[in-house]
Amino acid sequence: MKRVHVDNYAPKYYSGKWSWDSEKDCLHFQAHNDLENARERFIMTNGYRFLRTMDQEEELIFRQEYVRPKSNNSDTVVLRDIRDLVLYLMPREFLKYKFIEFMHQPVVHSVLHALVIYFEYYLRMVEFVLIRRDELHGQVQSAQTNDMKRTYSVYLSQYRMLIARNYCEVIKGKGSMSKYYHMKEVSNISATIHDKCFHEQFLAVAIQIVWICMHRRAYYFIEMEMNRLFRSEHFVSAHPEYLSFTEAERSLLYGRNSKNLNYRVQISPLVQELENVTPEDLPILWIGRRKYRGNDIRIAQIEMEYVVPGSQLTLIDVCHGILGHPKKLYNTLLSIDWTAVRFSNFTEQYDPYHIIRHANLEIPKIGVLEMRKMCETYGHFYQVNHIYELFTHQQICKWVKRDINIQFFRSGGLLTNVVSRCENELSSTSCEQEIDQIISHYFAIMSKIRKGDSEEKQRYSAVSIFKASRRREASL
Incomplete structure (x- = not known):
């Protein structure tokens, strides 16, 4: 069976509208070639113009540069994903x-x-x-x-x-x-x-x-x-x-x-x-x-x-x-x-x-x-601490330079997919990291993703040791 490669950087959203073609008796998709003049391009919110849609080039830039990186919950939609999308669609005067x-x-x-x-x-x-x-x-x-x-x-x-x-x-x-x-x-x-x-x-x-x-x-x-x-x-x-x-x-x-x-x-x-x-x-x-x-x-x-x-x-x-x-x-x-x-x-x-x-x-x-009104409340024992993903100065600067980055990619910057990026890295003669550093970095990422699995293994090993000790005491 032939394995089909799925490119994660291929555009998923096609900007345009469907209309009925009476001559061909079928639906016809009309792409938005001039989004600046398209009626569906913007939406007004409290007097500010937010983007309602984006073309395929803007989508590729967003998915390559601004989408949340892979983590232990990267396959589900979280509040950060919505916030990043709004930051990408918001007006230029917000980029402070x-x-x-x-x-x-x-x-x-x-x-x-x-x-x-x-x-x-x-x-x-x-x-x-x-x-x-x-x-x-x-x-x-x-x-x-x-x-x-x-x-x-x-x-x-x-x-x-x-x-x-x-x-x-x-x-x-x-x-x-x-x-x-x-x-x-x-x-x-x-x-x-x-x-x-x-x-x-x-x-x-x-x-x-x-x-x-x-x-x-x-x-x-x-x-x-x-x-x-x-x-x-x-x-x-x-x-x-x-x-x-x-x-x-x-x-x-x-x-x-x-x-x-x-x-x-x-x-x-x-x-x-x-x-x-x-x-x-x-x-x-x-x-x-x-x-x-x-x-x-x-x-x-x-x-x-x-x-x-x-x-x-x-x-x-x-x-x-x-x-x-x-x-x-x-x-x-x-x-x-x-x-x-x-x-x-x-x-x-x-x-x-x-x-x-x-x-x-x-x-x-x-x-x-x-x-x-008749319910009772008892004294508290535990404090609740939330875990937030930390942000860096480089991430903030990347959002501030959003329009500059978009202009760079539109003027000739390379929008690469997974295959082309791997080919470029293999063809490159410069070695930025040693093999030991690459391996340690890989294990650090995998330990973060599989944190739940490691905890489960520790609990399983503890239970196994306990059962073995009980069997040893029974045999004595």
């Missing part, structure tokens, strides 16, 4: 060293992670509200229905608390965030214009990251809610695509702590969530810092969703957009490839990634909010 470094900070990663969790359930709530709007038509609601809606609203407020807690670490300007604080240490003069531009750019990138993570659906709902969370409703611009909610729907979606005041004293809805925290919700502020010890099932559920990495969400049967999905089901732009999905043979019974199954809201039990 300070902003790129800010987006790679672990604190900012925590904010983005909490935003993805929140919008996963917020979009379900919006869908629920719109369906109920069509179903009611003036019908009288029962007390059980109002109790269920109140429970949904409290659950959504709890996810907002996670965002607010992480976002407050950014705006306090402590620790690693001190260099991004708007007040100068000596003069105490606020860099208002610079801080406003920095905040606008962060919001635009966050909208793009959440939108791509949510399968690129409900863009205007995400943009409207993101601006409301970080700005308040006074500063959300009017847009014809934005949906207006009734007072009852706003109370359900925005929660019990949302208050509209005069714009001079108005604070953001995120900070409002932290002003009146109920005693039963106080353990939420320690999620991800301390291991929760108590009998509140709701707190344990939020902790599990927050602590479990995005690449392992299938182990707990939770869906957070495209996080944890296999990369083979998506193209370079992280749009789902339905051809690959069909060949994966997913069904209603076997669908670990929630692609076929529709994400829904679980109906809460009656009186669950009153039951939570």
Whole structure:
């Protein structure tokens, strides 16, 4: 059987559109030859132009220079993959060293992670509200229905608390965030214009990251809610695509702590969530810092969703957009490839990634909010530490020089695939590393990838020694 070589650097995404050819009576693919004038080329986010698509040359540059390198979870989609794609598609004025470094900070990663969790359930709530709007038509609601809606609203407020807690670490300007604080240490003069531009750019990138993570659906709902969370409703611009909610729907979606005041004293809805925290919700502020010890099932559920990495969400049967999905089901732009999905043979019974199954809201039990007030919380024993992939100065500079690198490859730089790169290395007479260094580097990489296997072998050897000693004692 002939072995077919698969080039990992071949373009997967073809920019263009399909149209019906009436003369040939078939579908015809029309490529975007002039993407600068194509209508589908850009998308406006808070006044900034982000790329919506890319040509094949841009795709090859992105996959060769900016795609996340191979690691122990490189075959699944994680938050870093979405962030790198947005950094590649964002406008040129965003390419500042300070902003790129800010987006790679672990604190900012925590904010983005909490935003993805929140919008996963917020979009379900919006869908629920719109369906109920069509179903009611003036019908009288029962007390059980109002109790269920109140429970949904409290659950959504709890996810907002996670965002607010992480976002407050950014705006306090402590620790690693001190260099991004708007007040100068000596003069105490606020860099208002610079801080406003920095905040606008962060919001635009966050909208793009959440939108791509949510399968690129409900863009205007995400943009409207993101601006409301970080700005308040006074500063959300009017847009014809934005949906207006009734007072009852706003109370359900925005929660019990949302208050509209005069714009001079108005604070953001995120900070409002932290002003009146109920005693039963106080353990939420320690999620991800301390291991929760108590009998509140709701707190344990939020902790599990927050602590479990995005690449392992299938182990707990939770869906957070495209996080944890296999990369083979998506193209370079992280749009789902339905051809690959069909060949994966997913069904209603076997669908670990929630692609076929529709994400829904679980109906809460009656009186669950009153039951939570009687739950107990015990003293903590363990601290929770997150592991983040460290970034280097060279990686930041590479992103800052993004347009320079793209221009270099377009003007004659070599875009190589795996075969041509190996041929060039074999034909090269220069030897940069000794054989011992190459072997040691290989074993270092393999030990990192197979860390779980080595731990399993150590446990197996320990069990074998224990069993052998027991057999020796029995024979004596």
